Amino acid sequence: MRRLLLVSCSAIGLLAVLPASGAIAVELPMRKAGLWEMKVLSGGTVPEMTMQQCTDETTDKDMSTAMAPMAKEICSKQDIQKTASGYVTDSVCGIGGITVKSRAEIIGDFNSAYTVKTSSKSEGGLAGAARDSNSTIEAKWVGACKADQKPGDIIMPGGMKMNVKDMEKMKALIPKK
Known part of the structure; x- marks a missing residue:
């Protein structure tokens, strides 16, 4: 359960900064329309997971628009910066008594491939102990x-x-809070 919340908060933090978010000065490029294969590598005891997503420009914009209000409710920080090699996002989100601080480095061209490397630290929850987590999405x-x-x-x-x-x-x- 804790792992699910960590992954959910990390995903919401990242999805909240997808291309259509008008409140953020720096926007990620739109993905090329079509079928994307995304391999999620979490390390540790969590097995690798591969999924596919069919997307187009409208869907990517809609996904960002749908996630933005949810992220605003649970995330106290959502920053994105352009770097020499891509983008970096920083977020702090809380849900179910767990606070997740995440940093993601995003590289790639969004036409043929991109990689998202995320490091997260969660605090709170049932055990109350801090927990570090790293994951990579290869798309x-x-x-x-x-x-x-x-x-x-x-x-x-x-x-x-x-x-x-x-x-x-x-x-x-x-x-609900």
């Missing part, structure tokens, strides 16, 4: 979306399909 464009896919579809390991356009439903999962 590569694999071509056009498949015939049975629509923009926003994410194919999880095992074949489970979900659509990011259903993010509004996730808001109900956030504990």
Whole structure:
């Protein structure tokens, strides 16, 4: 459960700074439309996870717009800076009594591939002890979306399909303060 909250907070922190966020001066480039394969490497005892996402410009903008209000509710800090090699994001988010401080380094061209290396530190929760975590997302464009896919579809390991356009439903999962 703690791992899920850590990953969720880290993801929300990162998604909150995706291209369409007008409140942030620096914006990430839009991903090329089509099918992206994303390999998530977390190290430790968590196995590698590979998923695919069908996307287009509208979906990426919509995802950022949908996540921004949720991130504003749970994140006290969301910064993004352009660097010589890409981008760096810093966020502090809290949910369920856990505070997660994350820093992500993003490199790549968003047309063929990009990599996101995230280091996070969580504090609080049931055990109350601080915990460090590192993860890497290696994303590569694999071509056009498949015939049975629509923009926003994410194919999880095992074949489970979900659509990011259903993010509004996730808001109900956030504990109220």
